[in-house]
Each structure stands twice: as structure tokens, then as C-alpha cells.
Amino acid sequence: MQVSATKCKPLNLTILEQTLEDSMFSGRLIYEKSLDSTNRLAKSLCEKGAAEGTVVVAEHQSAGRGRMGRAWLAEPSTNLLFSVVLRPGLGMERLFLVNAVGALAIADAVAQKTSLHVGIKWPNDIYVGRAKLAGILSEFSMKSPRLEYVIVGIGLNVHWSPPQLDPPADHATSILKETGRHVCRTDLLSSLLLIMERYYLRLKQGDAAGILEAYKKRSIVLGKRIMVFLEEQGLGCMAVDIEDNGTLRVITEKGKEIRLRWGDVSLRL
Numbered sequence: 231m232q233v234s235a236t237k238c239k240p241l242n243l244t245i246l247e248q249t250l251e252d253s254m255f256s257g258r259l260i261y262e263k264s265l266d267s268t269n270r271l272a273k274s275l276c277e278k279g280a281a282e283g284t285v286v287v288a289e290h291q292s293a294g295r296g297r298m299g300r301a302w303l304a305e306p307s308t309n310l311l312f313s314v315v316l317r318p319g320l321g322m323e324r325l326f327l328v329n330a331v332g333a334l335a336i337a338d339a340v341a342q343k344t345s346l347h348v349g350i351k352w353p354n355d356i357y358v359g360r361a362k363l364a365g366i367l368s369e370f371s372m373k374s375p376r377l378e379y380v381i382v383g384i385g386l387n388v389h390w391s392p393p394q395l396d397p398p399a400d401h402a403t404s405i406l407k408e409t410g411r412h413v414c415r416t417d418l419l420s421s422l423l424l425i426m427e428r429y430y431l432r433l434k435q436g437d438a439a440g441i442l443e444a445y446k447k448r449s450i451v452l453g454k455r456i457m458v459f460l461e462e463q464g465l466g467c468m469a470v471d472i473e474d475n476g477t478l479r480v481i482t483e484k485g486k487e488i489r490l491r492w493g494d495v496s497l498r499l
């Protein structure tokens with residue numbers, strides 16, 4: 231559906247602050263009209279001791295960063311661009327599930343506000359059908375042996391998606407493009423953060439198995455034939471399982487099992 235992203239209102243900070251009042255994000259919202267990158271600011275605040283629950287939100291980024299050194303683009307005030315500071319105090323082996331908490335929150339919040347079927351493409355891209363709706367750029371620091379902080383940087387295409395540049399590759403979409411409807415970004419962001427808090431507290435309280443199970447239910451990769459790219463070589467495989475440290479287990483066409491570490495590999499549906 232061709233739709234325009236004109237007349238998007240800025241986020242309503244008063245409503246955001248009110249709805250997040252009893253949460254870990256209360257009083258910790260940093261809102262900017264324009265920034266280079268919310269992850270960059272969140273990281274510099276973390277280095278100065280920013281509290282867990284700090285959220286940096288921007289209407290626009292001049293140098294938004296995506297995974298694998300790519301840029302992340304969005305027209306001003308159309309999408310959600312924000313970074314959440316977490317201090318889980320968990321070991322490195324939990325980093326995957328900390329990010330999974332972000333992916334689950336995006337998927338649940340979008341599913342709650344729309345009729346879309348939202349899935350997670352390993353490790354933490356959010357898809358509607360075969361198109362990418364949202365992505366997570368996670369940055370972290372270790373204070374041995376634990377994670378000192380994790381910045382979960384989220385870009386969610388609400389009203390605008392970048393033009394398709396490379397047809398055979400996965401392309402981008404937005405909620406507006408998929409539904410033809412303008413959802414309220416303020417409402418979507420507050421719901422997403424509240425859902426994220428619930429998953430995050432469960433993880434901190436030790437329910438890694440429950441988070442992994444929720445993640446697997448949302449997976450659009452498990453049980454499917456996928457193309458795995460290892461050093462630019464494509465390999466057709468069947469995705470059979472995901473472990474709690476994020477390892478994806480696949481079986482090649484020759485019947486060999488391979489364990490893929492997240493971060494090292496890209497894959498195509």
C-alpha cells in the first residue's frame with residue numbers, strides 16, 4: 231500500500247512521563263528533537279554513570295547506526311528511535327536474552343496495537359512477512375565477569391520506511407505501509423517500554439527459560455529453510471533450535487549440524 235508519512239506529530243513527552251510513572255523508566259527519559267545517534271548519547275551517559283532505565287529518544291538522527299556498520303535512516307518524527315540503558319548484572323552468556331527482551335517487547339507492542347503478525351528473525355530483527363519492520367543495535371560494556379551495561383538501541387518503522395534499494399535482499403516496511411493506519415507513536419512507545427520492563431524483570435529474576443520460550447514462539451526462522459551467509463558464502467540449511475546463549479543450530483543439506491554464534495553470521499529467509 232502506498233501511503234504518505236506527512237503530518238506526523240512529535241512525541242507527547244507529558245503523556246509518556248505519566249504512563250511510565252510507576253516503571254523503571256520513571257524520570258529517566260531524555261528527549262531530543264535531533265541527535266546524531268541515540269545509542270551514541272546513551273553510551274556517553276553510561277560512561278558517566280547513567281542509571282538503569284535511562285531512555286534516550288530522538289525525533290531525528292543525523293547519523294543513526296544499524297548493525298554491521300550500516301546506517302539507520304528515518305524521516306523526522308515518523309518512526310521510533312530510542313536507546314534503553316540496562317544494567318542487568320548478569321554474565322556475558324545472557325547478552326542474547328537481554329536483547330531478546332527488546333525484540334519481544336517490539337513484537338508484542340506492535341501486535342497489541344495492530345492486527346499484524348509480527349515475528350523475530352534471528353537474532354533480533356523484527357519482521358512482518360518478509361519485510362523488516364524494526365531492528366536492534368545493542369552495545370555493551372563488561373566489568374568482569376558481568377555486563378556493566380547494555381544499551382538496547384531500537385529503530386521501529388512506524389510511518390516511514392526507507393526506499394527499497396536492492397530487490398533480492400530483505401526489504402523494509404512500516405506499520406503505516408502494512409496497515410494503512412497511523413498508530414500513535416507516544417502510545418506505542420509507552421506500551422513497548424512497559425512490556426520490555428516486564429520481560430526484563432523476569433529475566434533478572436532468573437526466568438531465562440521463559441524468555442527463551444517466548445522468543446522461540448515469535449521466531450520466523452525455527453523449523454524453516456534459510457540461507458546462512460558465512461564469509462559471503464551462502465549455505466542452504468534448516469534451522470532446528472536456538473540455545474539460551476543465542477546459538478542457532480542448523481542442519482545443512484548434507485545433514486551436517488552447524489552451531490552459529492549470533493553476531494558472526496547473517497541469514498536470509
Ligand code: BTN
Binds near residue numbers: 294295355
Ligand atoms: C539494525 O541494523 O537492524 C539495527 C538498527 C538500530 C537502529 C536504532 S535507531 C535508535 C538507535 N540509535 C542508533 O544509532 N541506532 C539504534
